[in-house]
Every structure is written in C-alpha cells, then in structure tokens.
Amino acid sequence: MKNATASAHDVSQLQRQVQALEEENAQLHRLMEKKEAQWEAAKQSLYEQFRLALERQFGPSTEKYGIQQGDLLINEAELAVDEEDSAADDEATENADATSLADNATAPVKKRPRGGRVALPPELPRVEVVHELNEAERCCAQDGTELKVIGEDVSEELHVVPARVEVIRHVRRKYACPTCEENVKTAPAPAKLLPKSNASATLLAYVATAKYQDALPLYRQSQIFARHGAEIPRNTLARWMVQAGERLTPLIETLRQHLLTAPLIHMDETTLQVNQEEERKASAKSYMWVQRGGPPGQQVVLFGYAPSRAGSVPMRLLGHYAGCLVTDGYEGYAEVVRRNGITHAGCWAHARRKFIEAQKVQPAGKTGKADWALNQISKLYGVEKQAKALAPEARQALREQKSRPLVAQLRTWLDKSLAQVLPKSALGKALHYLDSQWPRLTRFLEDGRIPLDNNLAENAIRPFVVGRKNWLFSHTPSGAQASAAIYSLIETAKANGLS
Known part of the structure; x- marks a missing residue:
C-alpha cells in the first residue's frame, strides 16, 4: 500500500515537472516568436532605410505624385475603407475630370515656343549704334548720283557692361573770410552706412547681395575684386557685413513689430554651424529660424539666429503673439502655443x-x-x-x-x-x-x-540653405546675427516684389 502511494506521488511529481517544462518551453517559443518578429521588423526597417538612402543619393528629388487613380482602384481595391468610399472617390474623380476638361476648354493654353530667340525686354535701356556705308559706296554704280537713305534694318543683341571698380573722391570745399581769416566753414560730409569705412553703400549692397542672394562666398568675391584691381581681403569684407548687419537692427525691429500684427505667421528652422561660440564646440549645431507673415504686398520675412532649437526660442521670437501659427511637426512650439493661446496649424x-x-x-x-x-x-x-x-x-x-x-x-x-x-x-x-x-x-x-x-516658410528659408552649401558656416555669433539681418532685408524685399 505504501509502495502504491509512493508511486502515485512520484507520478504526480513527474507530471508537475513535465507540465512546468511544457510551460517553460511554450514561454520560450513565445519569446522566440517575439524576437523573430522584432528581428524581422528590424530587418525590414534597415532595408527601408537602405532603400531611402539610395533614393536620396541617386533618385530624383521631386515629390510629385504620378500614380493613376484607375491603377490604384483596380490593383488595390481592398485598401478602400468600404465600397461606398470607393464609389464616392470615383464620382469625385469623374467630377474633377469633367471640371478640368471644362476649365481647359475655356482657359487659353499658354505654350512656350520651342527654339527660337526669347524677346528682349522692352524696358531695358537701348544704345543705338548706327552703321554707315563708307563714302565710296554712297554713290550709284550706274550714273554716280549720291545715294539717299530710304530706310534701315534694325537688329538687337543683348549686351552686358562688366562691373567696374572705381574710387569716388569726396571733395569738401572750405570757406573763410578773406578779411579776418576767421569763420571757416566746410561743406558737410555725406552720410555713410559705415562712418569709419572707405566702403560706399553701393559696394556694401553689392557684396551683401552677392553673398546672401547669389550664394557667392566672400573669399571668391575677394578674388573677383582682385581681378578688377582692388585688393580687398576676405576678413575686411566679413567685417563690413557684420557692421552692416548691426546698422540694420532698427529696421529689423520695425519689421518684427509689423510681423507680430499679422493674423497668421509661418515658422521654420534649419541648422547652422558657428565656429567660435562661447562654451560650445565648433561642430555643435546652431539654428537659423525664419518667420513669415503679413498681407499680400506687405509680407515680412525675418531670420533669427539661436544657438539651440529649444522651445524658449519661439517664445522669444513671438513674444505675446496670439494669432495663428503654421509650422511642421516639431514640438518645440508647444510651450508658446499653450502660453499665448495660439491657434496652431500643421503642414x-x-x-x-x-x-x-x-x-x-x-x-x-x-x-x-x-x-x-x-x-x-x-x-x-x-x-x-x-x-x-x-x-x-x-x-x-x-x-x-x-x-x-x-x-x-x-x-x-x-x-x-x-x-x-x-x-x-x-x-x-x-x-x-x-x-x-x-x-x-x-x-x-x-x-x-x-x-x-508651411511651404511659404520653407521657400523663404531655401536661399539660406543654398548659401550654406557654399559658405558652409559662420565664424562668430555676431556674424550669424548679421547674416540673419541681411537675409531678412533681402527676403522681405523679394517677398514684396522689390529688387
């Protein structure tokens, strides 16, 4: 009897052990399945990253979407939410096609002529060069009578006057009384953007436009000036730009006050490298922020430099603004939106x-x-x-x-x-x-x-991104701030149709 009881106890213990082992084995199987799913997901993610890297490196950069609606509905009909949605899509497509055909029937189609010359703009100044026959050819070959002008053939060609570097000498006449030789008066000096510099306002505008609009780095401009006989070191050009940016501060502040009265503002930001920044490595990322807003014809585009992308930056740039803000998905705007009660729209x-x-x-x-x-x-x-x-x-x-x-x-x-x-x-x-x-x-x-x-902000910041590929970085924070001021002036002028 005791043996039977012991045997039953051993069997029960073995069963419990087997059950525990089966549960452990099932748990291991579940763990392996979970790991395999994770590995498969990681493999798929790496594959997609590889494909995207190849597309970014070698594929077209356009984001145009060209799939035909018919192909979508035939090949992947199961992706529609339901049959009613599919029917609604078809009806909407037919209506859109009909509207498009009607619009095309009434609207004139402008086609650019292929080949041939582009007409020269009539507003450009004209310089006439008259070509005459020589004296011997102005007589009739039959009877020697002098020929008379009966008309003219006119053709035009586009001509460019190369840049010319010259020196303007400001001569200030002095006057004095010839009798007492006192009361000396001198003609007042002309106003200058940089009082202690020998650069004219035109030269400063030329350098700023070349760098910040045409993305021509200062060292290349220095080489161009040298070809024209004017040796201007790159550090001199850089100092001029920093000083010019500082002198623009009152204008930039006026533009900012105008911007903050707009009912809607676009914002975006992009990276910038500043080499000499206090307590930061040269490789550290800084940021250039852009804001754009205002009614048509009164648009303001403002750039602002900041060493970080923190939420405190939009709080500083927007102040107490409480209108509508359009941004991408960056969460750094959340604090100013919450604090000011801003209406926040996405992209x-x-x-x-x-x-x-x-x-x-x-x-x-x-x-x-x-x-x-x-x-x-x-x-x-x-x-x-x-x-x-x-x-x-x-x-x-x-x-x-x-x-x-x-x-x-x-x-x-x-x-x-x-x-x-x-x-x-x-x-x-x-x-x-x-x-x-x-x-x-x-x-x-x-x-x-x-x-x-948010394309208005992205379009406004694009010239800065193009320029960054050429001049690569700012040397100091003051240079970055000067760049922000000059970019603001140029892009605001462009936004309002000004040169």
Missing part, C-alpha cells in the same frame, strides 16, 4: 513627404496604402488650387463642401490602417505622424486664411 506637405518615403520602399510596380494616402492628399491640394483666388470666407465654404469629406475618409482609413502596419516601418512612421498631427492638420477646415502647408 500637409510634411505628412505627404513621409508617405512618399513609404512609397519609395514598397516593391516596384506595386501600389499600396501609401499610394492611397497620397492620392487622397492630392485631392486636398486639388481643392486648394480651386480655392486659391477666393476670399477666406469663400475658401472656407469650398473646403467645407469638398475637403471635409476627403478628410473624413482619410481619418476612417487611418484608424483602420494603424493596427495593420508595423509602427517602425516607413509606412508605420507615416501613419503615426499623420495620427499625432491630426488636430493641427485639420485646423485649416476651421479658417479660410489657414493654408494647407
């Missing part, structure tokens, strides 16, 4: 860009979720194209009629797709960016003045 161009990256890493010749999202976003931009010339109230009404249903479809599709895609994949990142930015991205539906994207 659909950034959301679209992430889906374009997801589209680039999908298999060649295939369409997928990224294509559906891009197609939907392109429809939003199509509505904006129709509303471009409308007043804000009419634009908002058109958006309510056409854009809001598109946004609703996109939201339904997004909710469905978030659970179907790996978060760390290119498509997953695009979906989660769209989801996290959704309140800001849909804010344009509430106000007809809010644009669909």
Whole structure:
C-alpha cells in the first residue's frame, strides 16, 4: 500500500515537472516568436532605410505624385475603407475630370515656343549704334548720283557692361573770410552706412547681395575684386557685413513689430554651424529660424539666429503673439502655443513627404496604402488650387463642401490602417505622424486664411540653405546675427516684389 502511494506521488511529481517544462518551453517559443518578429521588423526597417538612402543619393528629388487613380482602384481595391468610399472617390474623380476638361476648354493654353530667340525686354535701356556705308559706296554704280537713305534694318543683341571698380573722391570745399581769416566753414560730409569705412553703400549692397542672394562666398568675391584691381581681403569684407548687419537692427525691429500684427505667421528652422561660440564646440549645431507673415504686398520675412532649437526660442521670437501659427511637426512650439493661446496649424506637405518615403520602399510596380494616402492628399491640394483666388470666407465654404469629406475618409482609413502596419516601418512612421498631427492638420477646415502647408516658410528659408552649401558656416555669433539681418532685408524685399 505504501509502495502504491509512493508511486502515485512520484507520478504526480513527474507530471508537475513535465507540465512546468511544457510551460517553460511554450514561454520560450513565445519569446522566440517575439524576437523573430522584432528581428524581422528590424530587418525590414534597415532595408527601408537602405532603400531611402539610395533614393536620396541617386533618385530624383521631386515629390510629385504620378500614380493613376484607375491603377490604384483596380490593383488595390481592398485598401478602400468600404465600397461606398470607393464609389464616392470615383464620382469625385469623374467630377474633377469633367471640371478640368471644362476649365481647359475655356482657359487659353499658354505654350512656350520651342527654339527660337526669347524677346528682349522692352524696358531695358537701348544704345543705338548706327552703321554707315563708307563714302565710296554712297554713290550709284550706274550714273554716280549720291545715294539717299530710304530706310534701315534694325537688329538687337543683348549686351552686358562688366562691373567696374572705381574710387569716388569726396571733395569738401572750405570757406573763410578773406578779411579776418576767421569763420571757416566746410561743406558737410555725406552720410555713410559705415562712418569709419572707405566702403560706399553701393559696394556694401553689392557684396551683401552677392553673398546672401547669389550664394557667392566672400573669399571668391575677394578674388573677383582682385581681378578688377582692388585688393580687398576676405576678413575686411566679413567685417563690413557684420557692421552692416548691426546698422540694420532698427529696421529689423520695425519689421518684427509689423510681423507680430499679422493674423497668421509661418515658422521654420534649419541648422547652422558657428565656429567660435562661447562654451560650445565648433561642430555643435546652431539654428537659423525664419518667420513669415503679413498681407499680400506687405509680407515680412525675418531670420533669427539661436544657438539651440529649444522651445524658449519661439517664445522669444513671438513674444505675446496670439494669432495663428503654421509650422511642421516639431514640438518645440508647444510651450508658446499653450502660453499665448495660439491657434496652431500643421503642414500637409510634411505628412505627404513621409508617405512618399513609404512609397519609395514598397516593391516596384506595386501600389499600396501609401499610394492611397497620397492620392487622397492630392485631392486636398486639388481643392486648394480651386480655392486659391477666393476670399477666406469663400475658401472656407469650398473646403467645407469638398475637403471635409476627403478628410473624413482619410481619418476612417487611418484608424483602420494603424493596427495593420508595423509602427517602425516607413509606412508605420507615416501613419503615426499623420495620427499625432491630426488636430493641427485639420485646423485649416476651421479658417479660410489657414493654408494647407508651411511651404511659404520653407521657400523663404531655401536661399539660406543654398548659401550654406557654399559658405558652409559662420565664424562668430555676431556674424550669424548679421547674416540673419541681411537675409531678412533681402527676403522681405523679394517677398514684396522689390529688387
């Protein structure tokens, strides 16, 4: 009896051990499956990063989206939210095509002539050079009678007068009484932008335009001046630009006050390297911030240098501004938005860009979720194209009629797709960016003045980025601040159609 009891106890113990081992084995299997999924996701992420790196290095830089709506609906019909959405898409496409055909039928098509000469602008000054026959040829070969002018053939060619470096001598006459030899008077000196410099305002404007508009580094300008016979060291040119930027400070502050009265401001930022900055390495990243706002014809574009990208920078730049702010997805604006009660709008161009990256890493010749999202976003931009010339109230009404249903479809599709895609994949990142930015991205539906994207700020900051590729860095913080002031002056002039 005791043996039977002991045997049963041993069997029970063995069963418990087997069960524990099975549970441990199942747990290990689950762990391995989890690890394999993680490895697969990491492999897919690295593959997508590799594909994107190849695209950035060797692929076209355009973000144009060219997939046909028909291909999307035929090849990937299951990506539609439901059949009603697909039908609505088809109907919207047909209406858009019909509208496009009607518009094309009535609007004149401007075609640029291929080949041939471009007409010379009539506003350019003309210098006439008259070409005469010599004396011997002005007589008739038959009877020797003197020939008379009966007309003329005129042709034009474009001519450029090369830059000429010259010295302006300011002669100030002195006057005195010839009798008492007292009461000496001298003609007043002309006003100068840099009082203790021998650079004229025209020369300073020439150097500033060449560097900050045409992206010509100062060392190259020094070489150009040397070819014209004027030896101007690069450090002299740099000192002139810093001093000129400092003299522009009152004008920049006036422009800032005007900007902060605008109902809507665009903001963006980009990196800048400053070599000699106190308590910072030369390789440390600094930032150039740009703001743009104001009504048409009174646009202000302001650049501001800051050693960081912290949220304190937009708080300083915006002060007590409480209007509408359009930015990308950077969270550094959150504090000033909260403190001032700013209406914060997002940028659909950034959301679209992430889906374009997801589209680039999908298999060649295939369409997928990224294509559906891009197609939907392109429809939003199509509505904006129709509303471009409308007043804000009419634009908002058109958006309510056409854009809001598109946004609703996109939201339904997004909710469905978030659970179907790996978060760390290119498509997953695009979906989660769209989801996290959704309140800001849909804010344009509430106000007809809010644009669909932040392209105005990106276009304003592009000349700085192009210039940075040529002159590479600023030597000191004062040089960076001077660059910001001069860029502000030039880009504000450009924004208002001024030279």
